[in-house]
Amino acid sequence: MRVRLRSLLLAEKFSAALRLATILSHGTAKKVRADGVSQFTFSTEAGDTIVFPLRGHIVAVDYPESVRDWAATDLDRLVDTEPVEVEAPLALHEALRGIAPGIDEVVVATDFDREGELIGVEALRAIRAVRPDVPARRARFSAMTPSEVLRAFEGLCDVDWALAEAAATRERIDLAWGAVLTRFLTLACGSEVLLSVGRVQTPTLALVREREQEREGFAPRPFWDVLADIGDPPFVARAAGGPFWDPSGAEAATARAGLGADALVVRLEAYEEREAPPSPMNTTRFLAEASRRGLGTARAMAVAQDLYVRGAISYPRTDNTVYPPSLPIADILLRLRDSSYREHVDRIQSLPEVRPTRGPVSTTDHPPIHPTAAPPRLREPAATVYDIVVRRFLATLLPPATYRALAAGFRIGDADFVAHARGLVESGWRSVIPDERSTPPLPPLQVGDVLALRGLRTEAARTRPPPFHTQGSLIQAMERMGLGTKSTRHEIVALLYRREYIEGRAIRTTGAGRALVDALVPHAPDLTSPGMTRTLEGRMSAIAAGDVPMASVLRDSRDELHGLLAALRENEAVIARWIRDAARLHRDFGPCDACGRGRLVRRRTRTGWSFLGCTEYPRCRRRLRIGRGGVRLPWTLGTEAPLAAP
DNA sequence: GCAAGGTC
The missing domain is CATH 1.10.290.10 (Topoisomerase I, domain 4)
Known part of the structure; x- marks a missing residue:
């Protein structure tokens, strides 16, 4: 009797397992539930296959019980503590252990990237705990398409242990730096709330801080434009040579134009503009x-x-x-x-x-x-x-939008003016994503036409600072700087809100967020910039290439963390006072104006809204809303006049 | 009570 090969395929997630099973079985795979976990099975001439959906990482690293007590754990000891591996979710481990005895081989078919390699290795280790000798191979496909998947399964290769080890190194370094520095700052400041620090979150907070500082240091520059309202219905033309950075330039243009009573069309330039459709969306x-x-x-x-x-x-x-x-x-x-x-x-x-x-x-x-x-x-x-x-x-499937653009030149008195207009000719992709900024059309014009001049005016304006970050612009900035991943950037931003390091839709740092960055920058410039991520990426590449073992990277990283810890301790008093004062200012809005005994402090509702409440609650039920820039507002609109912030 | 990375 021929022996049938029993294979276990490991997929990164449910949808990937379903797709793999469908492709490899030509649609004959069946979904079954075993040990409380859905999986797919099918049979071919070669044998029987189980496709097992993992759920991302199934092993987490964390510190052992012996160092969980913050007050009792010396931080240098924590730096050198080996994390333990935690099986989570446990159900998946139990299911894998249940399957392990009945299989002849494992194929790791997780996502083809560094984390995917580690996810596959986590599951493989769980299986080998039961079946130490089970052979394992790796399927590498760059897309979940039939041709790609079938090609990958024809040329199975070896599991890339070095690549998985690179990812495991990242986990350990992130945990060590995050835990040690978070504990240090939280304890040093005697803070009841967490003052967290991390390789990604802290540089992201610094990005918000930098944008704020750009705005603080921005000196708006005044400028002037001379505008002419021409024709009926009127349209606007601007004085050539503007904007003027000096009021006298605008005055001179107005004076020269003021000699005329009408506007003569001296030049018409029509051209076509194309606006390419947007690219596919990540x-x-x-x-x-x-x-x-x-x-x-x-x-x-x-x-x-x-x-x-x-x-x-x-x-x-x-x-x-x-x-x-x-x-x-x-x-x-x-x-x-x-x-x-x-x-x-x-x-x-x-x-x-x-x-x-x-x-x-x-x-x-x-x-x-x-x-x-x-x-x-x-x-x-x-x-x-x-x-x-x-x-x-x-x-992305529609043609470009085409516009007819028109630049019209006018002579008014002794001055030249220009008007622009742009009209859609072929809407193309703009039919599905309309342009929100449209310019009004110009009336039909011919060179030599004379139009009524309805008025001249000077418009004063100032150059504007770069805008505050929004969640969208912050995530784009993170991507540019190489901070976080497609799966985590939005979570990091949410975390900064939760920690009350940032606030508002136009994102600003809070007192605590600002103080934290400002206090860390002088001692750990790499931790407040993308530098640490860049260094780590380099080291992970070296591990993946087999140039350096995980142990030596961990040793270097621990040495660096001991060094930073020593430097922070030397300045502990200053840093602590700095952050503590800022954090308190952020939370404490002064004595309660209702009871006079308590203080009004910033509190949060369960849904995340900040408000001011009295520390004497529930004896004093005074509460206020917090407006823009930290201004106190009455809880109910219109019943009381707003009070100024202290 | 710590991070960042997967995925639900």
């Missing part, structure tokens, strides 16, 4: 758009995840901005015909050729975010998230 772009439309980025990701699980959109965590050739664009369009986007689908289907745009980043993790179905009526905010995804997808 996570960062999606979050920027969601943020622009008033959605918080963490919320937007949660909604996108839900739409993905429900089959309406593709996987929302991706860096890719180039559709893979395998993307079934025609099929997707067919599915979107049964939706309110039908008119746009019709336009695309009537094009002689559909050529999607390409963005700058081509990765193999997942395709750019695109719709996969037209779900029935969605409620907010799902409707907005789906709308962002569909419109962007459709826009």
Whole structure:
């Protein structure tokens, strides 16, 4: 009797397992539930296969019980403490242990990246705890398409232990630096709230701080424009040579123009402008758009995840901005015909050729975010998230928008004026994502026409500082600086809000956030900048390449952390006072004006809103809202006059 | 009570 090979395939997540099983079984795979975990099984001539969905990492590193007591644990000891590995979720480990005795080989088929390699190794270790000798191989596919997956399974390679070790090193370094420095600052400041520090969160906080400082240091520069209102209905022309950085320039232009009573058309220049459609959308772009439309980025990701699980959109965590050739664009369009986007689908289907745009980043993790179905009526905010995804997808398939632009030159008295207008000729992709800034058209003009001059005026303005970060712009900045990943950036931003390091939709640092960055910068410039991430990336590459062992990287990192800890301790008193004062100012709004005994302090509702409450609560129930810039406002609108902040 | 990284 021929022995049938029993294989266990490890997938990174449920959807990946389903897809792998479908492709490899040519649609014959069955979903089964064993040990409380869904998995897929199928049989071929070669043997029987189980495709097992993991759920990302199934092993977490944390410190052992012996160093959990903050007060009793010396931080230098913590630096050198080996973390323990925690099985989570436990159910997956139990399921793997249950399967292990009945299999002949393991194929690691997790995402083809560094974390994916470690996720696969975590599961493989769990299996080998039961079956030490089970052979394992690795499938490397750059897309979950039939051709790619089948190719990968024809040429299985070895598990890349060095790559997994690089990821494991990152886990340990992040934990050590985060835990040691968080404990140090929290204890040094005697703070009841956590003062957290991390390789990604602290440089991100510094980005907010830097933008704030740019604004603080910004000297607005006044300038003047001379405007002429011409014709009926009137349009606006600007004096040539402007804007004027000096009022006398504007005065001179006004004086020269003031000699005339009408405007003579002296020059007409018409030209065509093309505006290329946007590129396919990755996570960062999606979050920027969601943020622009008033959605918080963490919320937007949660909604996108839900739409993905429900089959309406593709996987929302991706860096890719180039559709893979395998993307079934025609099929997707067919599915979107049964939706309110039908008119746009019709336009695309009537094009002689559909050529999607390409963005700058081509990765193999997942395709750019695109719709996969037209779900029935969605409620907010799902409707907005789906709308962002569909419109962007459709826009990438439509031709450029073309405009007829017109520059008209006028002679008024002895001065030259210019008016511009731009009108849509072919809407192209702009039919699905309309341009919010449109310019009013100019009336039909010919050189030599004389139009009535209705008035001259001078407009004074000032140069503006760069805007505060929004969640969207902050996440884009993080990506540019190499901070965090597509899956974590929005979480880091949410964490900074939760820690009360930042506040507002136009993001500013709080007193505590500001003090924390300012206190750390002189002692740990690498920790408050992307420097630490860059160094770590370099070291991980060296580990993955086999140039250096994990142990030596950990040793170097621990030495550096001991050194930083020593430097911080030397300045502990100064740093502590600095942050403590700032944090207290941030929370404490002075004596309570109602009872006179307590103080008004910043508190949070369960839903995250800040308000001022009396420390004597519930004896004193005084409460106030906090307005822009920390101004106290009455709890009920209009019943009391606002009080000035102390 | 610490981080950042997967995914739900």
